[in-house]
Amino acid sequence: MNTRLFVLAAALTVPLLPMRSAGREAPPHYDLTLVLQPAEKRIQVTGTIRLTDVRGSGAFTLYLHKGLSFRTFEIDGIPVDPGPAGPSDIQFMPAAFKYDVSSPPQAEGFAERILGFSYDGALDERPEWLANIVSETWVEIGNYFPWYPVCPGLGPFTYKVTVSAPSPYRVYAPGTETRTGGRFVFESNRPTKDVVVCASADLRVQRFRVDGNDFSLASFSLDSETIRALVRDVDDVYRTLGRWYGRIEQPLALVESKREKGGGYSRPGGLFLPGFTRTPYLDNRLGYRRYLAHEIAHGWWNLADASTWHDWLNESFAEYTALRYLRETAGTGEFRKRIESYARESEGLPPLWELDRDSEAAYEALYRKGPVLLHRLEERLGTDRFISLCRTVLEQRAGRTEDFFVILKAAAGEETAFWFENLLRTL
Structure with missing residues (x-):
């Protein structure tokens, strides 16, 4: 699958509208x-x-x-x-x-x-x-x-x-x-x-279990071998991310879209992904696993308003989660190759701090530069402290950059918080 598809997919994955505070007894x-x-x-x-x-x-x-x-x-x-x-x-x-x-x-x-x-x-x-x-x-x-x-x-x-x-x-x-x-x-x-x-005339719906949750697959072109591999991969992504961030208990649906344009996107409990007919799943399984990991990661990373620059808390964390998943399942060589490629593609992009979310450069900045900066933060903190930081961000539902820095300062100190803020502002 081409790079542009992945970039556009990331731009379309998170909620359009800001979330209301938790605790509502009866939702709309x-x-x-x-x-x-x-x-x-x-x-x-x-x-x-x-x-x-x-x-x-x-x-x-x-x-x-x-x-x-x-x-x-x-x-x-x-x-x-x-x-x-x-x-x-x-x-x-x-x-x-x-x-x-x-x-x-x-x-x-x-x-x-x-x-x-x-x-x-x-x-x-x-x-x-x-x-x-x-x-x-x-x-x-x-x-x-x-x-x-x-x-x-x-x-x-x-x-x-x-x-x-x-x-x-x-x-x-x-x-x-x-x-x-x-x-x-x-x-x-x-x-x-x-x-x-x-809806379509040839849509088929099958139901499975992944990580203890109901999983519905709506597809029109996938054969039985591909479906078995895809279900195993979705299950593994859920288990791995649940181990890092805390297990999610919710049904999941994956819809194979017939669209040729527009990229993939996710909603709570649902993934809508095109492209399987152009690039068969088993021919590019590693790329699809990264793709699935990014979309599934939005089950956790969905707290920020996607129409603002705070969207890096959604997109950059989701994409870095996908890269970390590849590191764990495909090895450090694959991870290093991708993070180095992202660093090259980040050259000349605007800083994430107060990024114009409507600009043409926003997609690449969120999806390329953001993961590179998060990798530098993980290197500075170490993996265990980085995962602990992520869990705290999610537990405290930090949907704005200032909320994130309150948590980072408490977890790693003022010097590290100042250093990372400088990266967001200047690189």
């Missing part, structure tokens, strides 16, 4: 009914969003694909005009409109609020690099291509989505799957950050 919940018409690139949606712990004036900002038009919109049963649509101001939602919605006075001041809506339209406008698509042969829609109302700042949510698609399409989404009346029903009771729905 989406209940969506989706009708897919792949040949026409059209969808119809009805649904609700249950918001909890909502008080005050109740103004909401929503993002929805610009090809979709609201038919109805209400708050707590009261019809509301969602207002004029404006251009998206979120980098990874370029095909969206932004809606600023105000609650009617009758709906203000309640601890829980229900947003109800219906809309339809065509999802046929997208940049080539976007990792969502609707076509007759493949459907893959999530919040990059916002087919459901995306609410910035909402935080992790649960969902139920009921999908109708023409025969012989097979539909898949992460979560518990049931069938009712010929429709596919998926429920996620674990808070997540996206609702990704995939």
Whole structure:
């Protein structure tokens, strides 16, 4: 797989929206009914969003694909005009409109609020690099291509989505799957950050166990030998990273995407990866294992806001985790070759400190320079202290660079913290 694919994959892997603080008793919940018409690139949606712990004036900002038009919109049963649509101001939602919605006075001041809506339209406008698509042969829609109302700042949510698609399409989404009346029903009771729905006529879904967790594999081209190898590799990555950072207990899904562009990305409990038909898994198993390790690492490294320069706490740590995994499984020679290559590719890139996340250089800086700097930090601390530092960062949910440096200073002293801050600021 080529370098550019890996770079773009890294850019697309983490949450678009900042996480809310932990401790919410009842997360927001989406209940969506989706009708897919792949040949026409059209969808119809009805649904609700249950918001909890909502008080005050109740103004909401929503993002929805610009090809979709609201038919109805209400708050707590009261019809509301969602207002004029404006251009998206979120980098990874370029095909969206932004809606600023105000609650009617009758709906203000309640601890829980229900947003109800219906809309339809065509999802046929997208940049080539976007990792969502609707076509007759493949459907893959999530919040990059916002087919459901995306609410910035909402935080992790649960969902139920009921999908109708023409025969012989097979539909898949992460979560518990049931069938009712010929429709596919998926429920996620674990808070997540996206609702990704995939469909094709030749999609096959198989279920396994990895590191004690349920693992679903949705694929269309993989043979039995490849599937056995892939499942073993996913299991090994989970066990290794769990040994380093603490075991994660959550179901996992891997979807083989038919997209040729857009790279791979991850969501809590789900990986969406293209490219298997261009480069067979067994022909480049080492490269795929690094790829899988990076994506799976986001099960841990997902605390920072991906739209800011603090994203190095997601992407650089995830990629360095993948390189460390190769060092453990393929040897120091492979690790050294890659880290030296990353160092050469980092020359001339801007510093990570206050990096412009929207710049063209951001991908390479986060994905190449960041791991090189983390390698220097591991060399200075030693492996055991570095892993201990990582565990503390994760346990304390450090999602901003200043939080990271508080932890680093406590763990390694002011001199080391100053030294590493200087690397982030100047190299």
